[in-house]
Amino acid sequence: MRGRYGASPWHLLLLLCSFALTAYAGVRLLSGDWFGIALWIVGAALLHDLVLLPLYALADRAVSAVLPAPAVWINHIRVPAFVSGLLLLVWFPLILGEQTRRYERSTGLSADIFPRRWLLITAVLFAVSALWLALRRWRARPGRAPEVSP
Amino acid sequence: MSNPPHLGRGHRTPWRSPLRGPWLTSVFGLVLLVGIPVLFVTGLLSYAAYNPDLSPVNDKTPDKGLLGFYLFSWPTHPSWLYGVNQGVHVTLGIVLVPVLLAKLWSVIPKLFERPAVRSVAHGLERLSLLALVGGGLFEFATGVLNVQLDYVFPGSFYPLHFYGAWIFMAAVVVHVALRFPRMVRALKGRDLRAELRTPVSRTRPEPPDDTGLVSPDPAPPTMSRRGALGMVGAGSAALLVVTAGQSIGGPLRETALLAPHNREPGRGPNGFQINKTAAGVGIRARDMGSDWRLVVRGGDRELVLTRQQVLRLPQHGARLPIACVEGWSTPDQRWEGVRLADLAALVGHRDRPPGVLVESVQRHGSFRTVALRDNQVRDPRSLLALKVNGADLSPDHGYPARIIVPGAPGVQNTKWVGRLSFGETL
Numbered sequence: 001m002r003g004r005y006g007a008s009p010w011h012l013l014l015l016l017c018s019f020a021l022t023a024y025a026g027v028r029l030l031s032g033d034w035f036g037i038a039l040w041i042v043g044a045a046l047l048h049d050l051v052l053l054p055l056y057a058l059a060d061r062a063v064s065a066v067l068p069a070p071a072v073w074i075n076h077i078r079v080p081a082f083v084s085g086l087l088l089l090v091w092f093p094l095i096l097g098e099q100t101r102r103y104e105r106s107t108g109l110s111a112d113i114f115p116r117r118w119l120l121i122t123a124v125l126f127a128v129s130a131l132w133l134a135l136r137r138w139r140a141r142p143g144r145a146p147e148v149s150p
Numbered sequence: 151m152s153n154p155p156h157l158g159r160g161h162r163t164p165w166r167s168p169l170r171g172p173w174l175t176s177v178f179g180l181v182l183l184v185g186i187p188v189l190f191v192t193g194l195l196s197y198a199a200y201n202p203d204l205s206p207v208n209d210k211t212p213d214k215g216l217l218g219f220y221l222f223s224w225p226t227h228p229s230w231l232y233g234v235n236q237g238v239h240v241t242l243g244i245v246l247v248p249v250l251l252a253k254l255w256s257v258i259p260k261l262f263e264r265p266a267v268r269s270v271a272h273g274l275e276r277l278s279l280l281a282l283v284g285g286g287l288f289e290f291a292t293g294v295l296n297v298q299l300d301y302v303f304p305g306s307f308y309p310l311h312f313y314g315a316w317i318f319m320a321a322v323v324v325h326v327a328l329r330f331p332r333m334v335r336a337l338k339g340r341d342l343r344a345e346l347r348t349p350v351s352r353t354r355p356e357p358p359d360d361t362g363l364v365s366p367d368p369a370p371p372t373m374s375r376r377g378a379l380g381m382v383g384a385g386s387a388a389l390l391v392v393t394a395g396q397s398i399g400g401p402l403r404e405t406a407l408l409a410p411h412n413r414e415p416g417r418g419p420n421g422f423q424i425n426k427t428a429a430g431v432g433i434r435a436r437d438m439g440s441d442w443r444l445v446v447r448g449g450d451r452e453l454v455l456t457r458q459q460v461l462r463l464p465q466h467g468a469r470l471p472i473a474c475v476e477g478w479s480t481p482d483q484r485w486e487g488v489r490l491a492d493l494a495a496l497v498g499h500r501d502r503p504p505g506v507l508v509e510s511v512q513r514h515g516s517f518r519t520v521a522l523r524d525n526q527v528r529d530p531r532s533l534l535a536l537k538v539n540g541a542d543l544s545p546d547h548g549y550p551a552r553i554i555v556p557g558a559p560g561v562q563n564t565k566w567v568g569r570l571s572f573g574e575t576l
Contacts, residue, residue, distance in 0.1 A: 005269065006270055007269070011271055012271065012274075015271075018321060021320040022281055022316075022320045024216070024316075025313045025317050025320070028211070028214065028217075029314060029317065031213070032304070032305040032306075033304040036304030036305070037305065040304055041281075041317075044291060045280060045283040045284035049254070053255060053258055071372045072350050074372055079384065082385060083384055083388045086385045086388065087388060087392065087408060089247070090408075091298070093299075094408065099300050099301075102299050103299055103410065105429060105430035106299055106425060106430055107423070107424055108415035108424045108427050109415055113413075114408060118408065
């Protein structure tokens with residue numbers, strides 16, 4: 001059944017249906033600035049897979065390499081950095097003031113609170129993580145009965 | 151495949167996380183399998199809410215063809231329908247960002263698998279995966295940028311996000327059809343509750359298999375699967391907390407620390423959320439002054455009314471919210487004004503009034519002309535409002551008069567109304 005195609009005929013049928021819909025929506029999507037739009041779609045995948053992901057993976061490795069043992073302490077950097085980075089990734093236009101004038105003229109609100117708030121949230125995240133680490137170390141101090149590893 | 155995949159000749163894989171494997175990928179996949187259809191359906195509903203099939207002025211994707219097959223008359227009951235739809239669409243989309251990133255992280259070794267194309271089937275599937283990943287990231291990126299008014303994408307948001315959604319979903323359906331059985335097998339292969347009790351010291355890689363996800367050269371674990379799921383969940387929870395309040399309003403609005411509509415613009419009767427300020431769309435004092443007239447047309451009849459004359463028509467009240475496509479909304483406000491049905495009657499449409507074309511005196515900006523359907527005109531809560539919460543409308547809320555219709559997208563509640571043409575929606 002698989003033959004030289006490499007999968008069942010259902011596989012081919014499913015993909016052809018999908019591509020037909022993609023083409024139907026695609027000619028409409030690309031009727032404007034087709035090059036810019038294609039660049040955005042392909043670029044989004046490439047930017048994520050070949051830039052963003054390798055960058056954060058390398059950053060993670062770099063932090064692990066310089067941190068003292070035990071290795072699990074890296075999570076006290078990793079988790080707040082991840083959450084803070086995520087907030088920046090989603091809300092960067094407001095945080096970095098990309099469209100301050102448009103935002104203020106649209107909403108009647110001032111745009112200057114966002115960078116301060118993001119920095120404060122980031123500070124709180126790292127502070128909570130540091131306190132948690134301190135608590136873990138205190139509980140694991142010599143002389144205390146070893147507890148079940150978390 | 152019996153041999154572990156390598157990057158080129160003699161290189162060990164750079165993807166060494168011991169957490170990658172079909173089970174972890176399947177957990178993220180399952181969350182997206184529930185969430186993405188909700189995003190798609192709420193997105194399609196939002197398009198229907200504009201009543202694009204009523205009039206070209208409502209339709210930013212007029213060449214939609216068969217993709218508009220499902221359109222229907224948007225109801226006016228319940229009045230919170232559009233607010234909830236958009237609150238879910240935008241907030242859920244934002245909350246799913248970490249899950250999407252985690253899913254992509256978990257499958258990154260597949261991008262570099264060798265041979266890159268094993269067969270025609272495999273090649274076509276990888277092409278579909280480009281539409282899946284590129285289309286998905288495009289949808290999330292355009293949505294996230296649009297709610298922050300950062301219109302850097304190449305074109306108008308509406309066609310990009312609408313047609314992009316169909317391309318993304320065409321690829322999602324293929325991906326689900328091809329991977330669903332494997333996902334179910336993987337999820338059955340490990341017990342979630344046992345996994346949530348496994349600390350980092352007892353975390354082991356998933357057994358080697360033919361998915362290409364499990365690292366052939368795993369590093370020692372520094373995080374448990376419980377930790378990884380917890381971290382992604384914490385990311386989603388953080389995004390939920392700093393976002394959701396703008397859709398709920400009241401005291402919770404202030405909790406939306408990073409969302410665009412996280413504070414009221416002022417105090418008093420008019421101190422609720424604004425989408426476009428008068429200054430922002432070029433409304434001048436004389437557009438709202440004593441020279442302002444309301445033109446009401448129906449067939450060959452036309453009335454020109456001053457604000458005083460509009461105020462002398464029977465006034466009615468309605469408690470209605472404003473809800474924006476961008477996901478934020480206000481709680482109910484107390485609007486007062488003239489029923490659209492009463493205005494239709496003034497120009498001869500006494501029973502069963504038709505739809506209406508509403509034109510603003512606004513000079514630029516999209517949606518300064520919108521068409522409302524007959525069911526919207528006939529709802530007794532649909533008003534040409536002159537007052538809100540007991541006071542005259544402020545300039546930013548559309549003085550001298552604005553439309554308020556239950557359940558309609560905020561942008562169709564036209565401000566600074568200059569002309570109403572009943573029966574002229576096409």
